[in-house]
Amino acid sequence: MKFGTSAIIVIAGIIALSMPAQGQDGPSEGGQTGHSGDMSIDPAAIIETQRMGPRSFSPYANRSFPTRPLWGDQHVHTGWSFDAGFINALSPEDALRLARGEQVESTFGVPVQLSRPLDWLAMTDHSDLLGVTAAVREGDEALMQDETLARWNEAMGGSIETAVGAAMEAISMQGQGTLPEAAKGPAFFEKAWQDYTTIIERFNEPGRFTALIGYEWTPNPGPGNNLHRNVIYRGDKAEADRKVPFTTFESVNPEDLWAWMAAYEQDTGGRLLAIPHNGNLSNGLMFAFETYDGEPMTQDYAERRQQWEPLYEVTQIKGDGEAHPLLSPEDEFADYETWDEGNLNLIPKEEGMIEHEYAREAFKNGLLLEQQLGINPFKFGLAGGTDTHTALSTAEEDNFFGKHSGVEPSPSRWEHVTLAFGDRQILGWRMAASGYTAVWATENTREAIWDAMQRREVYASTGPRMSVRFFGGWDFTEDDAAAREPGWIGYDKGVPMGADLPEGPDGASPTFLVGALRDPIGGNLDRIQIVKGWLDAEGNTQEQVYDVAWSGDRAPGQDGKLPAVGNTVNVAAATWTNSIGAPELITVWEDPDFDPAQSAFYYARVIQIPTPRWTAYEAQRFQIEMPDEVPMTTQERAYTSPIWYTPAG
Amino acid sequence: MKGRATKLLAGALLTALAAPGIALAQLAPSEESAEGLFKGRPYSPYADRAFPANVYFGDTHVHTALSADAGGSGTTLMPRDAYRFARGEQVTSNTGQPVKLSRPFDFYMITDHSDAMGAITDIIAGAPNILADPYGRELNEQFEQGGKVAQQAMWGMISRFANGELPEALNYQPGNPNYQRVWNDIIRAAEEFNDPGVFTTFIAFEWTALEGGNNLHRNVIFRDGSERAGQVVPYTTTPPMGSSNPRDLWKWLQNYEDRSGGDVTAIPHNGNLSNGMMFPLRDDFAEGGPLDADYASQRQKWERIYEATQFKGDGETHPLLSPEDEFANYETWDWGNLDLTEAKTPEMLPGEYVRSGLKRGLELEAELGVNPYKFGLEAGTDTHIGLSAVEEDNFFGKFAPAEPSPERATASGNANEELEISYGDWQYVASGVTGVWASENTRGAIFDAMERRETYATTGPRLRVRLFGGWDFGEDDALRRDLAQLGYARGVPMGSDLLPAPDGAGAPTFLVYALRDPMGANLDRIQIVKGWLDESDETQEKVYDVAWSDEREPGADGKLPPVGNTVNLAIPSWTNTIGASELGMVWQDPDFDAAERAFYYARVIEIPTPRSTAYDAVKFDLDLPEEIILIGQERAYTSPIWYTPAE
DSSP: OOSOHHHHHHHHHHTTOOOOOOOTTSOOBTTBOOOOOOSOOOHHHHHTOGGGTTOOSSTTTTOOSOOSEEEEESOBOOTTSTTTTTTOOOOHHHHHHHHTTOOEEOTTSOEEOOSSOOSEEEOOOBSTTTTHHHHHHHTOTTGGGSHHHHHHHHHHHSOHHHHHHHHHHHHHHHHHTOOOHHHHOHHHHHHHHHHHHHHHHHHOBTTTBEEEOEEEEOOOHHHHOOOOEEEEESSOHHHHTTSOOOOTTTOOOHHHHHHHHHHHHHHHOOOEEEEEBOGGGSTTOTTOSBOTTSOBOOHHHHHHHHHHOOEEEEEETTEEOSOOTTTOTTOTTOOSSOOOSBSTTOOBOOTTSGGGTOHHHHHHHHHHHHHHHSSOTTOOEEEEOOOBBSSOOOOOGGGOOOSBGGGSSOTTGGGSEEEEETTEEEEGGGOOOOOEEEEEOSSSSHHHHHHHHHTTOEEEESSSOOEEEEEEESOOOGGGGTSSOHHHHHHHHEEETTSBOOOOOTTOOOEEEEEEEOOTTSOOEEEEEEEEEEEOTTSOEEEEEEEEEESTTOOOOTTSOOOOOOOOOBTTTTBOOTTSSBSEEEEEEEOTTOOTTSOEEEEEEEEEOOEEOHHHHHHHHHTOOOOTTSOOEEOOEEEEOOEEEOOOO | OHHHHHHHHHHHHTSSSOOOOOOGGGSOOHHHHHTGGGTTOOSSTTSSOOSOOEEEEEESOBOOTTSHHHHTTTOOOOHHHHHHHHTTOOEEOTTSOEEOOSSOOSEEEOOOBSTTTTHHHHHHHTOHHHHTSHHHHHHHHHHHHOHHHHHHHHHHHHHHHHTTOSOGGGOOOTTSHHHHHHHHHHHHHHHHHOBTTTBEEEOEEEEOOEETTEEOOEEEEESSOHHHHTTSOOOOSSTTTOOSOHHHHHHHHHHHHHHHOOOEEEEEBOGGGTTTOSSOSEEGGGTTEEOOHHHHHHHHHHOOEEEEEETTEEOSOOTTTOTTOTTOOSSOOOSBSTTSSSBOOGGGGGGTSHHHHHHHHHHHHHHHSSOTTOOEEEEOOOBSSSOOOOSGGGOOOSSGGGSSOTTGGGSEEEEETTTTEEEEGGGOOOOOEEEEEESSSSHHHHHHHHHTTOEEEESSSOOEEEEEEESOOOGGGGGOTTHHHHHHHHEEETTSBOOOOOTTOOSOEEEEEEEOOTTSOOEEEEEEEEEEEOTTSOEEEEEEEEEESTTOOOOTTSOOOOOOOOOBTTTTBOOTTSSBSEEEEEEEOTTOOTTSOEEEEEEEEEOOEEOHHHHHHHHTTOOOOTTSOOEEOOEEEEOOEEEOOOO
């Protein structure tokens, strides 16, 4: 920048190049003159320009906050899971290949590919008997010394009937505790775990695709009460290999899992977190007021639970767990993919159970328990997962490969029995093509993703990749929603999803900046809602759902409810048009009912316009008719992690 | 079967695992789901897509400090800086400002001017070969002092160059080992940053032919890596090694392919600054004699796509050429040629714009048997700062002095007082980007898509646009969300020739679809632009509105009302409360005549959004003169589909 512009220009002209600006202060030639300003620009002066504050001219530079959600599934099983592997012949490699965008073949040879790659995947095969079925299928030399395992190997390679026969025998032996020692032995387990982490390590490509090490700890006390947790590692193979995973053979008590996690961290210097799921199948145990042993909850318990379980898987194939229509009768969107017949074994629910099964109710009860214990045991963020047992993380409605390999796409999977207890059944059509987790991480690495999970800066989606921003603060104004820079403004003036509101000024109500952008290839948006829960003056929990932004010219009716957005779904063709709804919604909302003395939480729920449910694609592709009770449309949604408000003092 | 399933399930429930039920009837779905009912399509709509399922975005026109006019005007960023920026990293601009793209590009190339490539950088940096020359050392020292001394040095250098007195050491041309060194490093940088599947780079250069100040520039792009492209140094315009006649460039391209077994293509740009020479009807290099079939076939062979929009103006069409087209006057640069030594006259215009060029192509095809102007559309920035900062809210200008500053919006770009023509820096357009429908993000796949013209130009936003032509698309086809599957199965994509009409076919049908940039603005409308040669061998054109947002109806004049405007210049911002997030339609030509050759391309128009100048006004708190445009309707242009009557 040491010379004027003009001179150089002319040389460029002479040597026949395209010409930049002329400088006024330089000599002019012929009739040409011009001015392009001073070349000695002072960047500091530009950056100091008042309207820009400390920012650069480039709105994308110097963003120290997470700028895009990273999509993944933190719940995937393969043929290495004991309940999957007798039928499912796919490996963790297949799961990871599909997740990073490659085409793979399902167990039954059906080609499958995601519409877009995921950014990350956590592998969570069951820790109990990890890899046994896969090793038996492969004819592992050591295992084949055992007569039973050798027979199963033959059965898996035979017909479907023989494979299922072996599965039945195995399940029965497992129930009786008579499984061959070779399969249960520590030597096999250790090797299986190390082979598992080797595969995961190979697929981990920082910046491009993150493969997280994990496992599912799968206790079903009762039997059939789902207390499952996915354990997610921040670290790498070398660290994870130092201990084999915790299994239910050791304990089915979550507190023992936490103790194991604490010991792991102590011994290795690594970090772990656990994500429970399917409270809807726990028959009242997932968010019980007592400990697993039936003791009253203590502050210590609450502290440990909050420490080890920062997230909850709120939606997956076996039902959506945000809210239940009986718990939220005023909420017309509460009855979404509800599985409430019983627990995993379909042992029926009794009165008082669902209060301890759903996320929203748990958030409310968490406030109550916090009042009693000083610490909120249920202060968790919201994640989604598929819990697929096919190795195929397919949460898209038009691409749904089902819960397990026995129910890959077919003309009759909709009527296949998925769960049964006596006469009670859950049929295949009840499966939900759900869900994924979006993580607001600063980069696509194990560390950044895990850290975002730990600080609960994540949200759940039932499949579509909507971008959702949610910030809480005390001075967001209407203009903040118009600037198309919610990230800059949100982090500048508030806290993101998963965080605590800082103390506010006297007399102020909290304000929330909330925005959602539809999945680029998905459906438009119907509305954004803010769900508030609080503890009232009498110490009772309350909830309210506010419509805060919506598409079109709708106005709330007399009952305060916004009219439905409409429906463009053509079920027969399994398609819809984005001629209703909005591609994006954003607003600033101030709580009109705020009482600074009452603890509260707020989270956003984003609802899509109706689109075909996977059953509609199934019906169209196989040209089959399903009974009226089978829903053919759905309104997919995203749930953010809450922002909590706690009164000072 | 169900009984057994239930029983098995009950057994499973005794175990400690989440037990899926297993119904025997369901265990072998493969045959019927993989075959049969799907008529060859697998259940997963994303599997087995044997067509380009992704569009890749890139810039095909980038200069760094190695270009004399860039390095000479303050650009210091080099090819590796440009690549880092393009793949999404934050870099520091030539004026010290942090800058980053909203999203990375998928592919990229450096197209520095082949003439004198790298000389200016070496003079300023004091390369050993420059310092070894007494005059080179003197120049370097003077540049080092800056200010008036540097200016005087530059003038002295110009004068020596003009008189042929520049020492060989400073005159970088093919044959000079330093030229080879610069080229080798350009190749090395491209190879270092090429990351197949993630970020593709191309080895490239710009051949910068200027005939009396008229722009005939072409970017030359290699499909090949260093082993082939490294066998040559770029072609220049300086005699005796080089030439500014495109035919000589084509000879050089042919020679390269013959010698190396490689593959190379050329992309012209800025017909709007060619004063009628870009799409000529006569041979300007043969004293205005007729063009011949050889010219036509050479041009069609080597110049498959054309850069339709860039910083120095949009080149789709001109309001005088398309008076009926209310969107024709978009970022028009029509005051003269490149260096303002000659003013523009209306009769030059047909030789300058995409639409008129395509029409002339039909005309010449009727005459010569080959269409010389059968090109697809793409776009580039032509940045001279090593930064394709092409977004309106992130525009870093064409030259280093025009990087963001409070002054740039009102700075003069260039002027010729005698001819009374001038332009301001604010007239640089934050445009454009190329979309390529390729099967994967690799050199081979992207280059091949360019050669088959399956590309489109955008003025910056990353719209996704599909265009297929066929004879039997029906209304419902546009409602499918897997319409590409159908488009390829029953028609041809952008850049192709319509298949021969089946017996009894009516008019051709077009399946067209556009999806807005996910983080950009909604869409106003999709139009189909048709050009044809009528029965009296006159070229004609017509713009059809085929899909639009909101509840608008065309008026009595057949024109669709404007979509509205939500721009708030005070922020600046807009809302996506008007327009549509996506538009799709099947359109059948209502005026088709099977005897008349024709082309069809799609133009997709966004709703109004703030122009780069509006961001300057707010970020620098400026009151700008009224003549400065603050709002634009960005757009995309697809490559055409051609119809040729059967013999």
